[in-house]
Amino acid sequence: MDDFSNLSPPDQLFVFLDPAYVDIFRPMRDAVILLVVTGLFAAVVARMRQVVLRQTEAERDRANLARYFSPAIVDQLTQMEGGLGAVKKQDAAVLFADVVDFTGFAERQSPEETIAMLREFHALVAEQIFKHDGNIDKYIGDAVMGTFGIPNPEAKYAADSLACARATLTAVKQWNE
Secondary structure, X not given: OOOOOOOOHHHHHHHHOOOOOOOOHHHHHHHHHHHHHHHHHHHHHHHXXXXXXXXXXXXXXXXXXXXXXXXXXXXXXXXXXXXXXXXXXXXXXXXXXXXXXXXXXXXXXXXXXXXXXXXXXXXXXXXXXXXXXEEEXXXXXXXXXXXXXXXXXXXXXXXXXXXXXXXXXXXXXHHHO
């Protein structure tokens, strides 16, 4: 008796409570529902994982850019389609800052002290470059190369680079004291 629809409710209960009765359709239906729900959950988890991985990758790329570009430029670069774009020729200002007699200093200090001093110096110069709308082009040993007017040339890039040089000299003087 697979179909209970033609029986009255008391008869349906009587068949269902019979110890010899085995309903194989209900467990099969439950198994199918379980498989469908499990498949949906697996699809949702896979999609969420892809989203999290994409966001993590974007944040890592943003953090890498933030090491070399000011926050405003990082926002602009992350919004650009197709990366940094085509190569172009433009006016810009370049600032080099390095430690006077670094080699002599490094010879007299332990490697840990030398690296600690370099990190402080690089952070100090980078802070000034970013405050004046510049970007870090590269770190060259004890030197820092900053650029102004890149990627977008602005009329004030030369003034920004000079203001940064003055501010860096003041900051280094305070740091030395």
